[in-house]
Amino acid sequence: MILRAAEKVFGERGFAASTIADLAREANTALGTYYIYFESKNAVFRELVLEMGTLTRRVMSDAVDGAPNRLEAERLGLRAFLGFVAERPALYRIVEEARFVDPDAYRDYFTQFAAAYQDQLERAEAAGEIRPGNAEVRAWALMGIAKNLGDQFALNGGADLDKIADEGFDLIRNGLAP
Amino acid sequence: MILRAAEKVFGERGFAASTIADLAREANTALGTYYIYFESKNAVFRELVLEMGTLTRRVMSDAVDGAPNRLEAERLGLRAFLGFVAERPALYRIVEEARFVDPDAYRDYFTQFAAAYQDQLERAEAAGEIRPGNAEVRAWALMGIAKNLGDQFALNGGADLDKIADEGFDLIRNGLAP
DNA sequence: GTGAAATATGAATCAGTATTCATGTTTTAT
């Protein structure tokens, strides 16, 4: 399947260094077959970013579902995110590269995520589960923590993600607790 | 000067969409002149990342210099970082793109920064200025906050950076305070 | 079983652009 081949190739070599021939070879098809399924080289890339959006939302909402309160949701969410990055590093790299390859897709991805996050924080504040504060700035700051810990500790394997998540959550818990 | 022209062109269009001819035109020189000063298209890019490293370190150490304690240093540092991103957006974008164009330069940039940051946090912990915790994870988490707030609020102008820094610092202060 | 539609193939096209280089021009040292 071309989409999976593209995930692998783009994730390993990056967009610029990957050729349509590479994608086709990885997918065990002829070069021209690519264009039966996708308009252009960029098209799969966008598709992968969209897929990552759906997946991330699912992973995160599954992880957080049933958390008794926002702080616990933060802990579970951070751990799940790190695990997801470790499991699908290629997809994660592709989203980051989308910032330069397909800026619209990149912006949509994070803007949508941030809006939902902000909403959660506002509810939590209203429920008295976290200290009052600017939910928009907090959402982006917390996403920044997750992204950077993911980049540094989850992307290349070898790190103890439970530990990283605990240490990261320590900062978040005290940062947000009422 | 070719380096400044490259900062502008790469910052605006990104690496792939910029041609040597673009750089030369922006610098008011002939195309071939570029190769008197740089080995390859990538060479200026690396040069710009190195420059950004020096500049960031200077900006941050100037900002933090004289802070009475680590928490105040965090506040000043975050504000200074956001201001720097707003002032040199092109340079900032270039560093981010370096992740894909020149991964070694990118890694060096952040690894070096993180090591210094970690060191500061360890000293602060020893001095009792912040609660005990894992300095390495904290350093990357705090860098993540700054990066993401910079991306979202400083890069495109229009935001009230004092306010963003204050809101962001609120999270950090409570997250780190003893 | 047959023809039409859908899908697959990969050689050829075609455009773009990094890099080179033969040829000026300017600067510097004496």
Place this chain on the structure above:
DNA sequence: ATAAAACATGAATACTGATTCATATTTCAC
């Protein structure tokens, strides 16, 4: 003032790789 060194020029080179397309092959409806 002059020759060597340094710097500048941009047309030509050399190559890469996205996209197209004429030609199979397979699938499917009847």
